[in-house]
Amino acid sequence: MLEQLLAGSLEDARTRRQLRPYAVVEAEALARPAALDALEALAPAEHMKVIAEVKRASPSRGDLAEIPEPHALAAQYEAGGASAVSVLTEERKFKGSLADLEAVRKAVSIPVLRKDFIGDEYQVLEARAAGADLVLLIVAALPQARLVALHELIRGLGMTPLVEAHSAEEVARAVDLGAQLIGVNARDLRSFELDRELFGRVADQIPAGVIRVAESAVLDVADVERYREAGADAVLVGEALVTNDPIATLSAYTSV
């Protein structure tokens, strides 16, 4: 499934590129105001930080919420105390788009993450041109040389890579990259199986000074508390926010 998701996102990017060539998008990316400092926004603090996700659907859970106005949901996330907003821009299975990201960027003043299956430079430029401050890189999806190149490009454009791992070996690869923001995803993106204990097993591999994010299947305050005890600085939450009152849920999560 991960390979299909990456191939689909790359194919869709190639289609967009026919209409908006690389040089055009690059010029737009370079003309944007500077990206917001996501490392500052997500820096360890007294309480858990939350990256709140705009998520309509997913391969593992099907349709979750219609979200006709992603900008309005993102504004609620900011009002509720989120430190950053994640926008799923993958179109085929998550029903997202770059237009969602652009709308969210205009509505909030906290950092915005492009959450997609990123495999080439054009997608990174698109992210910056749309106003993203962070870009997701999934270790399992890419050979190390590709990760290094995309990590450097994201940083070179002033954005922050969120490097996502799902095993001790992938965390080691993220650390080797020099990632300053590492996410440990409880969801295996191939089988969709959830392992909420994984974060606790690998957290010590992440060096001091690197921000640790626990991702996926954070469904209640007890999950947030468990991740906090295991050393998470932030959680990335989708389903629980789009299927419940986002402000009340965020208020509870950010009190941990």
Ligand SMILES: O=C(O)c1ccccc1NCC(=O)[C@H](O)[C@H](O)COP(=O)(O)O
């Ligand atoms: O969510 C999925 O089913 C999924 C399947 C395959 C690849 C990625 C997938 N999700 C992306 C994410 O990482 C989550 O959207 C994010 O961590 C939030 O998860 P949740 O709070 O469980 O909605």
